[in-house]
Amino acid sequence: MTARTLVTGLGIAAPTGMGIEEYWSATLAGRSAIGRVTRFDPSPYASQLAGEIHGFEAEEHLPGRLLPQTDRMTRLALVSADRAFADAGIVPSELPDYDVGVITASHSGGFEFGQNELRALWSKGGQYVSAYQSFAWFYAVNSGQISIRSGLRGPSSVVVSDQAGGLDAVAQARRQIRKGTPVVVSGAVDASICPWGWVAQLTSGRLSAGDDPDSAYLPFDDRAAGHVPGEGGALLVLESAEHTRERGAPQVYGEIAGHASTIDPRPGSDRGPTLQHAIELALGDAGVAPDDIDVVFADAAAVPDLDRSEAEAITKVFGVRGVAVTAPKTTTGRLYSGAAPLDLAAALLSIRDGVIPPTTHSVLSPSYEIDLVTGAPRPAVLRTALVLARGHGGFNSAMVVRAADASSLRGKA
Template identity: 60%
Template sequence: MVKSIPMPTGKGAVTSTSGTVTDPVVTGIGVLAPTGAGVEAHWHAVLAGKSGISRINRFDPTSYPVRFAGQVPGFAAKDHVPGRLIPQTDHWTHLGLAAAAAALADARIDPAELPEYEMAVVTSSSSGGTEFGQHEMERLYLNGPSWVGAYQSIAWFYAATTGQISIRHGMRGPCGVLCCEQAGGLDALGQARRLLRTGSRLVVSGGTDASLCPYGLVAQLTNGHLSTVEDPARAYLPFDAAASGYLPGEGGAILVLESAAGAAARGMGHGYGIIAGYAAGFDPPPGSDRPPALRRTIERALADADVGPADVDVVFADGAGVPEADLAEARALAEVFGPRGVPVTVPKTLTGRLYGGGAALDVATALLSLCDSVIPHTAGPTHLAAGCEIDLVTDQPRDARLNTALVVARGHGGFNAALVLRRPEADRAEGECG
């Protein structure tokens, strides 16, 4: 059943005539990821451990230290985006538009039939339209300012995808973008949850990313965390003794969120699942004697969902593949759940880290996991690093009765977020979500 939460009181509290709020449900999912285009293709690839990592083919990576990444297979913008928009927008926005259209179709929603001011859009962005911006700079330096198009001023902008989704579907309610790197996908869904509690009927949310161009890759290299291992199967190994960083990727997921009452009125039941809790935090400065914020963030998300550590059946971890970051995350999980106290998985080893799109894709994967009562495995890792006392699911998927999942995301610079998902109904048969 959908949980009712007592409304907060005091300054800044949200109020309603009933004095309670209900958690939003996810009624539609659109996926464009290295593991495949569409929910079914992605989920089958995840369960099969089929990697979407390959040599970068959007440009020649020979002279770069990183040559492998997760790329969306077979995507052609002309098949998903109006022709006039293609030269005006970046590849990242093309992916977002396609994923949003797929999510709305999955939710069986025709936006033209709903009040335009009751539909909102909130997405996550990390790098913005880097490929579009790179091409415009090339024109500037090679040919002069008259060759730079007017769309340079907006196509790179972090909110471009939000704006284009809003325009295309006539969604004129509250719109925004969260720029918190990998954590942004959870932050966007957290904001979508707030909007549904304050009057919006429907929110399109999630994120995509696409910075696999020379300019985008060079910008990513500056943090020193990308893996330069030449074997793509061994380049991204979160929580493993041989971890050497991560591989980048493109794509992500867009979700449709509705109030439980709205979804029920349309005959959608509880959809794929319920967003039951959310929290965000920010790490103290490097060198500080204060602990990282992740443990506190997880505890706050659980409290927001009104569940305890024992209620969580699986954790979809951030899994950066950077030894010190992995150790910090493993310690936070062990402190909250106990050493090896809950199954942990990192399906993103099949896609690379998708930045603005990564956490939203993790949420989509976690919802499918809850629906089918199976924990997808983490492809790649074979030996846990010292100090990582977690129950990392490897080798093959693990069947389990799942009702509650925790998704964790950490972004470069200190961002971190946690989201709690609930299975649509505790007594619903497996495979009946959506």
């Protein structure tokens, strides 16, 4: 029998909270962390709002030797990995060699570190460029630094598919667990709120130019005019059911039950977007029917054409207003590759607590025939959730998570 993949630990770094309960209480309350950028002066730029993580001091959590060689995103990722392992009750050094792997996703790498070193190169000369520039900017650096810090010698890799990458990384971790690796920490943390990263993001044409934090990021709303960027994400400890049972895990948040990814055809093709196909394949992989899905965590691009195509994909699979839909990322901004793993964490916490978090600020347009949860949290009996993510360039990813009953853990893995 194929090994089931369970989630036993969460490490969350979000603008609305560093840690599970801080993030979750803010999410249910609809408290937004979107505001004017403080990490640099945004005045020269058309977009000036972001979801920033405030109050994070890396030196309070990491040894000093790591600070000169790491970008902000990597520091956040290292702390998130530590917290995920602690939440799962796992000390990696106590497990056999090669039993723990790390698979992350990245959208842009260590942009701020790279910018600082390029500034040194241009203003002072090559002798002032840090040797750590050779890897601190790299897409795979979070996986590498986590594996070194925690002594992880199992399968290690990185996935790059923009926002869809966060789900794709977790899916790759699930494959490694099915191949026999007992534990994999997976997900993504991104942070590129710096001038160089900002200019790169503006080239997408999808950033909101609004200056009101309460109306700048409005998916499925007639006022939608782009998204607000954010920083952070989540790392999840994934385990085989057998390993979870043998060690007596302190909790099981749920199961990674199904996944699929697709790529849209190039513009001008006769074929349309393929998000619907990704949803259908993910449901098939999980062995569930549309009626089994209790809530959908939407990608929520807040670009009218993209919102419309996502809403159409949802209604074609689940029917008109056939399933609850939510997008709690309106309080954090889109965290790029970190967004979907954070939605996975939110989905698992929703299942745990029997409540769907709201889509803050948005007022659903009647033209989108979906059941968008707005205003206040919605109590519900939740067993199975679907998380959607789309990346710039046509990437689509869909993942099904469901409750893992304690009784089922006593059976075969």
